[in-house]
Amino acid sequence: MTKIAQAVKREKMAGKPSEKNVEKPVEKNLEKPSEMPSGKEEVKPAAEKVIDTTRSAVPFDTANIPGPKMARAVMPAVPGKMLARAKRPLLIVGSEVHDTDVLARAVAIGKTGIQIAAVGNAYTSLGDKGLDVHYINMHALASYLCDPNWKGLDGKGGYDLVVFFGITYYYVSQAISALKNFSNIKVISIDKYYHPNADMSFGNLKDDVFIAALDEVIKELPKR
Amino acid sequence: MQDLIYQMKVKKGSFVIEGLENVQINIGKITAEEEQVVEGPTPRPEIISLRNWDYRLLDRYNPVYTPTSDMCDYCTYGKCDLTGNKEGACGIDLEGQSARQALMTSVMGAACHSAHGRHLLHYLIKKYGEDHPIDVGPSNLKAPLTETIMGIQPQTIGDFLPVLEYVEEQLTQLLAAANTGQEGSSRDFESKALHAGMLDLLGMEVADIIQISCMGLPKSDEKTPMAEIGMGILDPKKPVVICVGHNIAAPAYILDYMDKNGQFDKIEIAGLCCTAQDMTRYNRNAKIIGSMSKELKYIRSGIPDVLVTDEQCVRADILKEAKKLHIPVIATNEKITYGLPDRSNDSVDEIIDDLVSGKQDGALLLDLEKVGELIPKLAMKIGPIRKAKGLTALPNEEDFKKLVAKCTKCLQCTRDCPQSLPIGDAMAAAAGGDLVPFEILHDKCVGCGRCDFSCPVDIPVLNVIEKAAQRVIREEKGKMRIGRGQIGDPEIREEGRNLVLGTTPGVLAFVGCGNYPDGTKDVYDIVEEMIQRSYIIISSGCAAMDIGMYKDKEGKTLYERYPGRFIKGNLLNTGSCVSNAHIAATTIKVASIFAGRKTKGNWEEIADYVLNRIGAVGIAWGAYSQKAFAIATGCNRLGIPVVAGPHGTKYRRAFIGKPYRKDDWNVLDGRDGSVVNVEPAPEHLMITAETKEELMPLLAKMCFRPSDNSLGRAIKLTHYIELSEKYLKKMPDDWHVYVRSEQDIPVAKREPLMKLLEERGWKIDWEKKKITEGPLRKVDVSFQPTNVPRLCKEVKK
Incomplete structure (x- = not known):
């Protein structure tokens, strides 16, 4: 088990974020716990120059409240830096990746060398882009990720970080509940929905803010 | 012994x-x-x-x-937080x-x-x-x-x-x-x-x-007549009786009474959910509105004049909804009584008077003979009164415009919608006079009504959707072949061999409810694709209804295009939810009739046979209920894998195989007990897919069985590869795993596929066009795969 995985496991068992052993947030405002606006409060207009992805950090499906531990809302730089530092990251994208703007960001992340798991029908848009992309069923992937002996999509080893976007909300929310409770892998949502079962997540975002946030993530990744 | x-x-x-x-x-x-x-x-x-x-x-x-919840609140020790597989106060962990x-x-x-x-x-x-x-x-x-x-x-x-x-x-x-x-x-x-x-x-x-x-329901009849289905099939000018649920007992009395009194041209009678299936099996004059997804929509249309409930898949708010439109509800089963007064011992006329006058909203009536008499009489009396008043929950044109203009696009309805439908966008389009987005939503909407409760400006969202979709609703007229019951022994004798050898690529059983991830049309599309590939399609319940809801360019439904015999390329409807038993039982029949396996008290051997030899897969694309989960779990124990739609992850448990763990795929050869490492077939026992494009190649893959002969394997492999290329735009990563010899490779693609195998490091003798090295195992036509040691003739040490 990697140090990160051990830290995450401890964090999961304790039900609170571990500040010492996991990737530290790079911006000060990331340290504060995510705010929980009332049910009526909604996505704010993205008029600000700075993209704030920590707002509206409430489960997108209103009733999708799993329990006391829910994802920490983060700014884009956090998943960006964590992706950049991870030894073996995996990006998962699904059937909501086909939109031109969203797809371009998935491709951009893939171009940095990060392996992509194309779940659902995502492969139809990603297969011809010259990326390290593999089709796999999301439910099966969740199962395999919980198995510490799994050697990954290419047989070269397991993953220490899973990042996802562009997947049917409730479907991936359920799938990652397996990872949350039965694995040591760190899971980050960079989707436009707040995903409580991830370790970290953006809040619920409008489309333009979402795309801008993905660009912020990509900025942190090493160029190839 | x-x-x-x-x-x-x-x-x-x-x-x-x-x-x-x-x-x-x-x-x-x-x-x-x-x-x-x-x-x-x-x-x-x-x-x-x-x-x-x-x-x-x-x-x-x-x-x-x-898990949908990381907590347990079953006892007073709790709530207990089980996050991360912690233990609760009683010692149970999240697993x-x-x-x-x-x-x-x-x-x-x-x-x-x-x-x-x-x-x-x-x-x-x-x-x-x-x-x-x-x-x-x-x-x-x-x-x-x-x-x-x-x-x-x-x-x-x-x-x-x-x-x-x-x-x-x-x-x-x-x-x-x-x-x-x-x-x-x-x-x-x-x-x-x-x-x-x-x-x-x-x-x-x-x-x-x-x-x-x-x-007198059809008895293994492959040529049952067609029943009308859809929200647009009834004549709303006539009194309309709608039976909701699953149990035919009460509707049978109503149908008998109407038959006896020649009332089928005076009263429209139809069913919602599986009661509808069984009503059409019982009396050809009955019609079908559709699945549970249509329940609230149809009630709110105001078309029903009387609602009769029995059991299962009846909305908990049916009385409340019906009351608003002065539709009396007659409950006929003790499991669902809604606090209604028990009028079983009262006279029919007294009850009718109380319901027509509005003195009571409904009645519990457990005397089914009385139900039979009361319902048509009640419909005839209350129907004209209701129609004269024009009762409906749907807004008129003027109100509709005001309602859609009120939408603030806050997205709360989308967040509460099980399908996350873009209702706000459709509202905006409707405000501009474009109703098409709402017409599309009508098919995707499961009619739950959660959106009504979520709207902060009190738009009755479901009513707005239904009002906007009136044009498509009027055209919603399909045909479904009436439920046939079991598959008869003669059909099994004819087809069993093809199934076990794999030359019929598989049996796909479309079962379950209407909680589809992207609308009803998907079921039609999937069935059409697979039936054209010669799979046997068996259906039941709401899935069987939904298959009949769409037509091709010539105006024909799939039931009208494909016959209903248990042979390849046919489309069968066994009947209602309880008719699912016949689908599972068909595999037992194959084991017994084709292979001569003993059945009585012999579950393990039969299930072992089914798991290893019969390429049957259940598809519960819109499953929502506990019943559907139980059916799937029962099929799993019988060795039949099941694939559910993405909502199936909310059942919280799946059975997923790990093809990379080679030892998991060891089976015994029944001839001598030797261990044989086989391909992962079937790869999973219970899994979900995100989209129909992902589902179709997965179904083809789930039909592989260790017992396939080479011709059968080649046929199955053809479909697996073609479906993957067509819908996922790729060659499956694991197609080679299912190749045991060159004979397993589809003839039309043999050479290019063998080249691909060579690139993977397999040895090919190109002169003889044979694979000499690479496959996991060889084809052995006498192979007797089993997972049960006691079934081996002699156990190899």
Whole structure:
């Protein structure tokens, strides 16, 4: 088990974020716990120059409240830096990746060398882009990720970080509940929905803010 | 070891023994007068009788838990936070709790079907007597599940009394295991859940066989007539009776009364959900509105003048909704009573007066004969009154415009919608006069009405959707072939060999409810693709209805285009939800009739045969209920894999194989007990897919079985590759795993595929065009794959 995985496991068992052993947030405002606006409060207009992805950090499906531990809302730089530092990251994208703007960001992340798991029908848009992309069923992937002996999509080893976007909300929310409770892998949502079962997540975002946030993530990744 | 059960040859009745005062012997039931032979080791299996078989399944197809809640609040120790698989106060961890929920879900579903069967059995015995013979059509194996589980061959409907007693006793034991302080092992919770699933299949079989035998439902009839289906089929000018639920008992009386009084041209009568299926099986004049997804939509249209409820899939708010539109609700089953007054002992005229005047909103009426008389009379009386008032929940044109203009696009309705539908966008389009987005939403909307509660500006969202979609609703007129019941023995004899050898690529069973991820049309599209590839398509319940909802360019539904025999490229509808039993039972018939496997009390051997040899897969693309979960779990124990739609992850448990763990795929060769490492077939026992594009190649893959011969394997591989290329735009990564020799490769693509294998490092003799090195194993036509050591003729050390 990697140090990160051990830290995450401890964090999961304790039900609170571990500040010492996991990737530290790079911006000060990331340290504060995510705010929980009332049910009526909604996505704010993205008029600000700075993209704030920590707002509206409430489960997108209103009733999708799993329990006391829910994802920490983060700014884009956090998943960006964590992706950049991870030894073996995996990006998962699904059937909501086909939109031109969203797809371009998935491709951009893939171009940095990060392996992509194309779940659902995502492969139809990603297969011809010259990326390290593999089709796999999301439910099966969740199962395999919980198995510490799994050697990954290419047989070269397991993953220490899973990042996802562009997947049917409730479907991936359920799938990652397996990872949350039965694995040591760190899971980050960079989707436009707040995903409580991830370790970290953006809040619920409008489309333009979402795309801008993905660009912020990509900025942190090493160029190839 | 075979076990003989000899039974008493005495007659039913009361006897007084001379010389013994005040002693009378009552014999209530003679089970059979002939000798019955139990052929397997587990007649009437108890909770742990089949545990070893369950463990074999669970060791290969590991349970995958996707909790919807990380907490447990079942007892007063809690709530307990089980996040990260922590233990709660009672000692159960999240894995155990998730497995316990699987058990409870399975028990709930099994109880539902079995209680349905119990209600029918009481009613039918009262009407026809215990000695009424079983008649399901041209079959010697009349009750395959009953034989395999109970070890008996029932002859009369009374023979099912001990069957249901067994089911009820077992379900009580299983439910007891879920109490706090009982079972703690997730593995054994799952074994128990599988047991409950098996009981569910048994309960369903009883329910459908007795109604087929007594009520004149089609008996293995491949050419049943078509029934009309859709929200646009009824003439709203006539009085309209809508029966909602699953139990035919009450609607049968209504249909009989209408038949007797020649009222079918005066009153429209149709059903919602599986009651509709069975109404059309019982009387050809009945029609079908659709699945549970149409329930609230149709009620709010205001078209129904009378609602009759029985049991299962009835909305909890049906009385409240109906009351708003002055539609009386007549509850006819003690399981759903809504606090309505019991009017069973009152006169029909009194009840009608109270309902028409609005003095009462509905009535509980358990006297079914009275139901039969009351409903048509009530419809005739209240229908004209309601129609004169023009009662509907849908807004008029003017109000519609005001309502859509009120939308603030806050997205709250989307966040509450199970399908996350873009309702706000459709509102904006409608405000601009474009109703097409709403028309599209109408098909995707499951009619739950959650959006109504979420709107901060009080737009009745569902009513707005339905108002906007009136044009497409009027055109919603399909056809469904009426439920046929079992697959007859002659059909199995004709097709069994093709199935086992793989030359028919598979049996795909479309079952379950209407909670589809992206609309009803998907089911039509999937079935059309697979039937054109010569899969046998069997359907039941709401899925069978939805298949008939769409037409091709020539205006024909799939039922009109494809015949209903159990052979490749055919489309069968077995009937209602309880008719699902026949789909599972078909695999038992194949094992028995084609392969000569003994059935009575022989579950493990039959299930082992099904798992390794019969390429049958269940598809519950829109499953929502506990019943659907129980059916799937029962099929799993019988060795039939199931794929659900993405909502299926909310069942919180799947059985997923790990193809990379090679040892999981060891089976025994029944000839000598040697261990053979086989391809992952079937790869999963219960899994979900995100989209229909992902589903179709997955279905093709799930039809592989270790017993496929080369021709069959090549056919299955052809479809797997073609479907993957067509819908996922890629060659499957694992296609080569299923190649055992060059003969397994589709002829049309043999050379290019062999080149691909060579690139993977396989050795090819191009002169002889043979694979010389690479496959996991060789083709062996005599291979007898089994997962059960005792079934091997001799065990190799």
